Amino acid sequence: MTQSTLPTLLRPASYVYGTWHSNPDGQTLVDAVYGRPVAVISSEGIDFAQALAYGRQQASALRRLTFHQRARALKALGAYLMERKEAYYELSALTGATRRDSWVDIEGGIGTLFSYASMARRDLPDERFWPDGKVERLGREGTFVGRHLLVPREGVTVQINAFNFPVWGMLEKFAPSFIAGMPSLVKPAPQTAYVTERVVRDMLASGLLPEGALQLVTGDPGDLLDHVEEQDVVAFTGSAATAAKLRVHPNVVARNVPFNTEADSLNASVLGLSVKPEAPEFALFVREVAREMTGKAGQKCTAIRRAIVPGHLVEAVTEGLRRELAKVTLGDPARDDVRMGALVSVEQRERVRETLARLQQEARIVISGEAQLLGGDREKGAFLDPTVLLCDSPLTAKGPHELEAFGPVATLLPYESLDDAVQLAKLGRGSLAGSIVTHDRAEATKLVLGMASTHGRLLVLNRENAKENTGHGSPLPQLNHGGPGRAGGGSELGGLSAVRHHMNRLAVQADPTTLAAITHEYVPGAQVQEDGTHPFRKTFDEIEVGDSLLTHRRTVTEADIVNFANVSGDHFYAHVDEIGAREGIFGKRVAHGYFLLSAAAGQFVWPAPGPVLANYGLEGLRFIEPVGIGDTIRTRLTCKRKIRKDLRPDETRPTGVVEWRAEITNQDGALVATYDILTLVERARDEFDPPADTLSA
Known part of the structure; x- marks a missing residue:
């Protein structure tokens, strides 16, 4: 084109x-x-x-x-x-x-x-x-529990x-x-x-x-906000x-309507005090500032407006930016040889020019000029050349920290100490994004923690992540996009926290069985179902939340402990040293925690082929009470919840993940270990699966 x-x-x-x-x-x-x-x-x-x-x-x-x-x-x-x-x-x-x-x-x-x-x-x-x-136990006997739901x-x-x-x-x-x-x-x-x-x-x-x-x-929003309601x-x-x-x-105030703001902010990038002009980080900093100035013609809420640089590097940074910005071609963005297009409108360009004039009351232009236009109309179009200013007294100036030229404009702010750099960054009164360019980890730590309270996101850029990093101004769905103060105090994106923003958080208090019925997840203490069929012989579709198995008992012997120590190589004194164990916190030799897991698996696993295809993982393991020689254990396995898995193109067997609650108790009925097991279980094909003839053989 x-x-x-x-x-x-x-x-x-x-x-x-x-x-x-x-x-x-x-x-x-x-x-x-x-x-x-x-x-x-x-x-x-x-x-x-x-x-x-x-x-x-x-x-x-x-x-x-x-x-x-x-x-x-x-x-x-x-x-x-x-x-x-x-x-x-x-x-x-x-x-x-x-x-x-x-x-x-x-x-x-x-x-x-x-x-x-x-x-x-x-x-x-x-x-x-x-x-x-998690489920919160609200009563001593365990008959009164609570949990939060998001709806x-x-x-x-x-x-x-x-x-x-x-x-x-x-x-x-x-x-x-x-x-x-x-x-x-x-x-x-x-x-x-x-x-x-x-x-x-x-x-x-x-x-x-x-x-x-x-x-x-x-078009115009008219009286839209007059009609928003509490929900x-x-x-x-x-x-x-x-x-x-x-x-x-x-109306927003009267009805207490949630109002999330992501506002333009005076974002800063800090070049570390330790960086030398010949270091990779110096070139990274210069390129990043230039890229943020010219990307979208500087019309990004996350763009670098303030480049905070060591005082002794101001001249070198200025020259570096001059060389980098000289490579920028301006004009019709549809042309392949154009790197920067126009601002969104002539009106927007004039607003930027007005702000630029105000900034010059406390800063001076060090890089400017009128580049050759490659297509487009210089007057009717909304073109503006990249401009860099230098503020010689940034700690006392106000304009660079208050005025945002929403275009290809940035101001250099020199500093002498890391404390000064942090203070300069904070003078923006809240930013969506900031970046720190240094390979010195101590320096990065001090700057990150110093700037943390006034920023929504901070990128530490150096030679290690230069190839993979997404840049100062690129919000990612998994991470927070928002910031305090001037940046609005809100948050967009941020992974599932953004989903939470659209939901009401409700605390539900009930007995365990009722709470399990409401949440479709097993709650410790809730009633269980034992129908005589081993749970591992059921398909994903046949298993129901609350299906349970109480295993046979097993008495732990000294031979169990010695054999497990030899097989695993774990000869920790509490298991194998009689004198050391007697002087330890348990006062006796105890079984390995991982032996208990193995023994429990031996109690509840169905050995023959069946719908259970694999162990998918283990979560939330806690060892609660020690098990010594002569103690007797048994395990209750209960279906906690079910998670259907989509068929991938390389799969032919529909499956789901079943999460089981495992509770190991001793001869007194005391809980000695608890954890969740995830198993991959075969399921029937359903309406969400692709046709069988489209899947790999």
């Missing part, structure tokens, strides 16, 4: 209460490269109260799905969108984004769907609720998104909300709403989403100033 292709004037519509709404009149948007009209958006005529009510009413269909069913839908949706990604790239170029910039937005956003689908299948139960934490909020997640990531910004909120069982109403920023609308059209066309799970408003969630991404206004909206 050599030039951005302008499509027929787009009229992105809104999708609310089950229908598409468009208006021939509205706000005209122009492309960021040549300033040509590209789209007309409007939300005129939309009843926002009805849209929210529709989402709440329809949400029951989404809530009826289990976490695993939602995860499968999310995974399939990701594959569906990935097949259509080129159409999104074509539209994204009109926003001023290069192919590389758009990759983060488009494929990074779709990748978030895959990540949340995987996390949900791996870590959440195949239920509509989420048992949270979906019965409202709508209202997304108010920024212009810089029209795809990722939506999908990184949609994924955890969908997994949690909450529908989304998406309000993209107007400048790039036509990109969001195209993706939403495909999401709805896929047929993978329950009706009402996704709504879209492309709704508002998730905002944008400027700190706008967040401050929306957070105190009278």
Whole structure:
């Protein structure tokens, strides 16, 4: 592609209460490269109260799905969108984004769907609720227990998104909300709403989403926040100033609606005091600052705004940045020879210029210039060359720590000690992301712990992780994306913690049997079922939570201990040294803990071939009481919970994982060891399995 292709004037519509709404009149948007009209958006005529009510009413269909069913839908949706990604790239170029910039937005956003689908299948139960934490014993006799449950909020997640990531910004909120069982109403920023609308059209066309799970408003949000209710969630991404206004909206405050903010912040990167100009870390720092300045033309909420460098390296860093930024080609992002495109609009460029002028009251420009434009229109387009400033007195200056030029602008801040570097980083009053570039571990430790309270994420970059690290400004689905103070005090992503944000945490108090019935997980002390059939002779489908086996007894002998010591090589004194053991904490020789596990397995394992295919793991092992020579043990094995496994392409036998609670007791009935065993068990083929003829032989 050599030039951005302008499509027929787009009229992105809104999708609310089950229908598409468009208006021939509205706000005209122009492309960021040549300033040509590209789209007309409007939300005129939309009843926002009805849209929210529709989402709440329809949400029951989404809530009826289990976490695993939602995860499968999310995974399939990701594959569906990935097949259509080129159409999104074509539209994204009109926003001023290069192919590389758009990759983060488009494929990074779709990748978030895959990540949340995987996390949900791996870590959440195949239920509509989420048992949270352990069972708490609330009474002395064990007949009164409690546990927390997470259940979906019965409202709508209202997304108010920024212009810089029209795809990722939506999908990184949609994924955890969908997994949690909450529908989304998406309000993209107007400048790039036509990109969001195209993706939403495909999401709805896929047929993978329950009706009402996704709504879209492309134009002005009108009185939307006047109609949110207690069960709704508002998730905002944008400027700190706008967040401050929306957070105190009278209806949001009156109804105590959860309001999650991810706001632009004055993120910093610190070059370690120990780094030499010839060290790999020096080059890494320079490249990272330059990359963050020019990626998305600097329009990233996580971009490096403040480069904190040792005073004696300021000149070297400046020269390094000058050389690196000289390689940046500016122009039409659809061209293969362009590395940096335009800002999203001329209005945005003018705001950056105004902020840049204010920054110059306390800092001076050390790198600037007007690069040759490779395509695009210098005036009608929203182009701005990378600019680097230097503040000579950063500890007393205010502008660099308060003013954000949301474009390709960064300020160098010199420091003399690590304490000064930490203080400078903290002057940003809360950041989404920070980075520390050093190979000195002591230096990294001091900087990380010093900066920790004011940052949501910190990258320690050095020669060891240079090839694999994802960069200062790249949030990952598994890790926190948010920050304190100016950054908003909220958190997007962060693995399953983002799912929790869309759920209500309930404490349930009951007797063990009732709690087990509610949670579909065995609770110690609950009633069990013993039907005479060994549990290991049952298939995954035949096993029920609470199925139990109480084994025969076995008396531990000295020969058992000696033989196990010889087989294992474990000759710890407490097992084999009569005098040493008598003087130890037990006052006698005791059996190896791992002997007890082996002996218990010998008690409950069914030796013949059957549905149980393999031991899948062991968790939560605790040795509670010592077992000595002459003590008698027996084991109770109880089905704790079941986890269905999807068939992989290389598998032909459907399976599931059964988690068993193992409790070893002595002759007095006292618990001596407890743990959970995971077994891989054969199951019947079901509706979620692919056809047998598509699987490997």
